[in-house]
Amino acid sequence: MSDASLNTASTQQGDAEFGDYFALLKPRVMTLVVFTAFVGLLAAPVGVHPLVGFAAILFIAVGGGASGALNMWWDADIDRVMKRTRKRPIPAGKVSEDEAFAFGITLAGFAVVMLGLATNLLAAGLLAFTIFFYVVIYSMWLKRWTPQNIVIGGAAGAFPPMIGWAAATGTISIESILMFALIFMWTPPHFWALALFMRSDYDEAGVPMLTVTHGRRATRIHILVYTLLLAGLAIATAFTSVGGPIYLTVAIVLNAAFLIGALRIWRRDEGMAEDDNYAVEKKFFRLSLYYLFAHFVAIALEASLVPFGLGGW
Amino acid sequence: MSFRDQHDLHKRRFSRNLGLGLVLAAFVALVFGLTVVKVGVEGFAMKPQNEVQD
Structure with a gap:
């Protein structure tokens, strides 16, 4: 009797545990996906059975996780260089690149088919497009090619509330487009603020972030312009x-605070930023996390209060 | 040669197998639940037997 799995040469390294596969799904990104998809589903004017709603969010999350795994497969070379990503399962040697690819592609197909069966074809199609957009358009094409990578790539993260809405209603409407637009316009100032104080990471990895290609002054101007556009959009919603x-x-309240933060970033130069170790940029980045969370909590609250005759106009 | 299950390799594999088993069990329960919900929805009705025969 022989047991091939006892071949130590192939198992000593890279024999991952369950948590390593879970880490491939980018759980922190997945929480944002789950939360915004949930709000999209909740805000929709059509009610769904709680179990169907749960299944829809689960499969949207699995689809999002699958695109995260495929992104880690493609970007393994960059992840080995950047401090922030060096401990991910592939650069850490726990999961091989081929395994991550197989895991990601299988889960992606599974999530799309199951979402289609649980809800409708539009939601499944949107999920398939989101995965394609994040993996092919963003990771493979734009990320290493253009400093606008964050702007266009942000669309992938903006789809979940639209998919949640589509899962309930079977349609796309102005409300779901506005929820998409809210995340889409929020992503650039959020990531550029991070790039301002994580510069060396992106430099070393050769990712053309705006800070690297157009300089830090241009990045500060871009943050202000996008924050202005975002404020108009957020209030219009x-x-x-x-x-x-x-x-x-x-x-x-939040757009006023966000605009003040963007104005402060715009008024500063590198000398001032280095003097206080990028305190203003870091504060703006932290605020951006609360900003998005609070907007979607407010949408969820409005929807939850409607049955009591309180939410909405 | 005896298998020593204290080896770190076995612990990792056990965690992987247990995790996969639990995920599969949860998936079966979910599909069963979804089936019950979908079949219970109004409009999801089998044709009466006589219509099928026609």
């Missing part, structure tokens, strides 16, 4: 069927 007084209040 208040006057659609997913908005209401709670959302409007949250949007006014």
Whole structure:
């Protein structure tokens, strides 16, 4: 009797545990996907059975995770260089690149088919497009080619609420487009603020971030312009069927704070930033996390209060 | 030669197998639940037997 799996040469290294495969799904990104997809589903004017809703969010999350695994497969060379990503399962030697590819592609197909069966074909099609967009358009093409990588690639992260909405209604509407646009316009200032204080990482990996290709002054201007556009969009959403007084209040307060932060970043130069170790940029980055979370919580609150005659206009 | 299950390799494999088993069990339960919900939805009705025969 022989047991090939006892061949130590092939198992001593890279024999991953369950958690390593889970880490391939980028769980932290997945929480944002789950949360925004949930809000999209909740805000939709059509009710779904709780189990169907749960299944929809689960399969959207698995699809998002699968694209994360495929992104790690493609970007393994960059991940080995950057401090922030060096401990991911592939650069750490726990999972091989081929395994990550097989894992990602299988889960992607599985998630799309199951979402289609649990809800409808539009939601499944949107999920398939999101995975394609993140892996092929963003990871393989734009990320290493253009400093606008973050702008266009941000679309992939913006789809979940639209998929959640489509899972419930079977349609795309102005509200779901506005929720998409909110995340899409929020992504560039969020990542550029990070790039301002994580410069060396992107430099060493050769990723053409705006800070590297167009300089830090241009990045500061870009942050301000995108924040201005985002503010208009976020406040306009208040006057659609997913908005209401709670959302409007949250949007006014947070967009004012976000604009003040962007103005501060715009007024500073590198000398000032280095003097306080990028305190303003780091504060803006932290605020950006609360910003998106609070906007979607407000949309969820408006939708949850409708049955009590309170939410919405 | 005896297998020593204390080896770190076995622990990692056990965690992997246990995780996969639990995920599969949860998936079966989910598909069963979805089936019950879908079949229970109004509009999901089998044709009466006499219509099928026609």
